[in-house]
Amino acid sequence: MAILSPVTFTQWVLIVAAVMGLVCAVKDGAEFDENEEDVDAGADDNKVENRGAGVWPLRGAFGDVSSVAVHPNGELFLLHRGPNAWLATTFNESNVYQEFERGPIEADVLIGVSPNTGEELHRWGRNRFYLPHGLTIDADGNFWITDVALHQVFKVDPVSLELTLTLGEAGVPGSDKNHFCKPTDVAVTSTGDFFVSDGYCNSRIMKFDSKGNYLLEFGRPSDPSTIPAPADGLNIPHSLALIPKYDLICVANREDEKIQCFTAGLQGDVSAGQMVQQIAHPALSRVFAIDYSVPLNKLYAVNGVGFSLEDKPMSIFSIDLASNAISSWNPAEDGVDMVAPHDIALSPNGQYIFVADMAPQPTIWKFDNSDYDPRKE
Template sequence: MGVAWLFLGLCIWSKQSYGASVLDLAELVSEYEDEILGRAVGFTHQDPEPQNGGEVGHPEEVHNWDTQLELGQVAGVTTDLNDDPVVFHRGPVVWDMNSFTPDNKLSGQDQPPIPVDTILTIDQFTGKVKSGKGANLFYMPHGIYIDQDRNTWVTDVGLHQVMMFPPDSDVPSLVLGERFVPGSDKQHFCKPAAVAVSKSGNVYVADGYCNQRIVVFDIKGRYLTEIKGDWTIVHSIVLFEEEDTVCVADREGEKISCVGAGLNHPQFMGARILDIPNLGRVYGIAGRGTALVGVTGQGSTPPHGITIDLADEGRVVDTWGSELQNPHLMAVSREGDTIYVTEIGPNRVRKFDVVAPQDNIFNQEM
């Protein structure tokens, strides 16, 4: 793709700057001990002053890339191991004010599931559908994630369930949650929104619209624990495994929060690392290198994309995507050179190439 195309690992994500990173666990341990001694843990945050100083890869939209796609409400997107985007859409079903009862139960439980393929793999270059599956399984698709073993994880907010599909399978081998039953205990979710999976097999479920928590399972679906924070709607999550950190898009809280993931240091699971407030309604987040990218929807700010450098105390270093209308969730390619953003009304998948110097925060390590 040429030297000019920078990995979304934008200069933010480089291990060369790991010692200065806000996600340095040695520093976190020290700060956590300070908290136990009575001093506050956290990082000083000032209101962001967006800038693009040349070391940050800047996402530029590839116009008309998705014009051949016919999609319903496009809820989620991820990338497979070939870096093709995989979307999760709702076909003819629309989430509106009548979709759920006041107690968060799906109104159309007596209706058949969505009859079309809801999980579509799209060619990263042509924008054409390569394959599809998921017909007659889902009621209200939301989040999607493909792990390192090519398993596909999805959430359905109508079913209140999380499902895992093995590679090349049309049938889920693991289902978490009780069908159509919302709840807040170890066996139930309430409109789960997203999933992230570690290489070691920890499954982090953003739960979600009602419960304001992250629920953690092992790869077999056995409940491990939950993480709670000062969150309103846990709409999207991203895992920075090497830094033992999970970040949350708190949509209505208009902030991003990063806490300990507990992979290498279980005692620090849920420990506050960083809050980035006053961002607007953050719908989706994704990450690569030291770069944390997000999209904001209609609210206190117009819809747009943001790039945050986690190695620089969560500073907003770039804004982009001024033509976004109603962004929902997003993904970063595994090479870090492309961002995909889903939109609901218009029902689209928008592609952004990351243009940057060869050494930028999308390919840096912390």
């Protein structure tokens, strides 16, 4: 595989910051009326500044934005950590969170905004989470959230905004079928079965049925002393992308600086977890996140802060799954300085790319995807 010449994108930027602890969410007609008087106050703190050339920031008071996802209706959702941050002292040597005495995040950690204007539309999730990490929205609009402090995975109904599924034991890390250790992401199939990347301490991908019953797992810790490296070796599986067309579940293997794709077992005649394809290139560096565009049949990736990034700029990658061709683009060449990219998501038709940039100022970058051709819709 080769990195092609950089593709051209049009940059839009949404710089997000959030007002802590204001209102509960409104979603598809469902409304939480407590603190309703704060709705207007929150909206007043979101101000759009026109920078010209298609660039605009939306500023408020959000914490670190760890994830971004797009609802089937096109609405953009952000997952942030309020005042909490992941520091060297946040967990002990046994991976137990050390700041439970501070209580859960008082702010609504899930924020929905217009993908066109950045106007805030919905918010939810106060007083529930401690260190949220991954956000997935399935085809039915359910929200899936992982929390690395709680070592849990949550499913949230889009209408009632109630938790309909909780996996893992709160605050207790583990490696059996009933526990996680800092789970990072979720990918959901059309039948409701789902995969969990687990995670920062366990080098595995777990599969569950739609009711949350454990089905299987695959993956093992990478062993740098083993040559060749094991095909299923993982070192922080950080992000997932399901590709139904090819019956694949792809994994951003962050610390091994590559993407691995395994059978997903969607057809019933092939079990999940068989290694199929590996995508690796020196320019990838640490792959933080991946997302698949069904209309474009392309896998997108973003790398992040590496240990030696002098020759590995933070870039967006496009992998054509029909030809295996890889294209890359360095936003800095067009004046966009991504600092700490952490997640990536595409609009339903593939026209836009969104990247969550955690620091120093939490930012969501919006890019016009040059792979998109409106004539093919």
